[in-house]
Amino acid sequence: MPRLPAVFIRAQIAFCQSVKQSRHRSQRRVTLIPRMQKKKICMLGSYGVGKTSLVARFIHSMFADKYQTTVGVKIDKKVLTVDGEEVTLMLWDMAGEEDNAPVKLNQVKDASGYLLVVDGTRSRTLDVARSIQQRVEAEVGAKPFLVLVNKADLRETWEIPDSVWAELAGAGWTVLETSAKSGQHVEEAFLSLTSRMLTARAENSDDD
Ligand SMILES: Nc1nc2c(ncn2[C@@H]2O[C@H](COP(=O)(O)OP(=O)(O)OP(=O)(O)O)[C@@H](O)[C@H]2O)c(=O)[nH]1
Numbered sequence: 134m135p136r137l138p139a140v141f142i143r144a145q146i147a148f149c150q151s152v153k154q155s156r157h158r159s160q161r162r163v164t165l166i167p168r169m170q171k172k173k174i175c176m177l178g179s180y181g182v183g184k185t186s187l188v189a190r191f192i193h194s195m196f197a198d199k200y201q202t203t204v205g206v207k208i209d210k211k212v213l214t215v216d217g218e219e220v221t222l223m224l225w226d227m228a229g230e231e232d233n234a235p236v237k238l239n240q241v242k243d244a245s246g247y248l249l250v251v252d253g254t255r256s257r258t259l260d261v262a263r264s265i266q267q268r269v270e271a272e273v274g275a276k277p278f279l280v281l282v283n284k285a286d287l288r289e290t291w292e293i294p295d296s297v298w299a300e301l302a303g304a305g306w307t308v309l310e311t312s313a314k315s316g317q318h319v320e321e322a323f324l325s326l327t328s329r330m331l332t333a334r335a336e337n338s339d340d341d
């Protein structure tokens with residue numbers, strides 16, 4: 134095989150190094166672009182527990198005493214930064230669940246997580262929440278969720294004793310007391326669920 138002139142070999146080495154460097158630069162550029170993500174959250178729970186009011190408090194910092202039941206689903210959007218990532222939350226405010234009505238599992242399938250809302254003043258709404266959670270887990274699979282015991286501003290009239298929350302926490306549920314009326318823990322609830330959803334996604338992509 135004919136020997137290549139030294140000058141040609143040097144030119145080849147320089148070319149390879151510049152390709153390597155530009156690859157390295159473009160990889161660095163990709164990791165520096167902030168990722169904008171879209172995540173769907175479903176608001177689930179019995180009727181009248183405060184799903185719509187919690188969304189209105191979170192998005193518009195508003196509260197209305199008047200009760201207007203949700204028909205079907207209402208979708209709202211909010212952009213926020215959680216754990217250094219910009220996330221567009223799509224909030225699916227669903228119609229309330231009657232005691233034994235089938236939860237709209239089709240709409241939960243592609244959600245990244247859900248908020249399970251209970252009305253502290255009506256213990257029956259905790260049974261509905263338990264049943265929804267079981268059906269979601271059985272038919273859609275495990276997803277990050279938080280339990281919000283709403284109407285904390287009416288705490289003195291709550292029907293559910295504190296011991297129940299300790300029992301649920303023992304079973305691995307994260308329970309937060311919220312008030313759409315006063316705003317207590319509302320922002321924290323959405324941020325905490327979003328943070329869990331991002332962690333769950335990161336863990337799932339580690340598994341790939
Ligand atoms: N005191 C108090 N009232 C609340 C709170 N959250 C909601 N409410 C009231 O409870 C009623 C029902 O609230 P909604 O937000 O419409 O409840 P929902 O779960 O969306 O009801 P559906 O759409 O029928 O399933 C309304 O009269 C609200 O003003 C709260 O934190 N404190």
Ligand SMILES: [Mg+2]
Pocket residue numbers: 184185186201202203226227228229
């Ligand atoms: Mg509603």
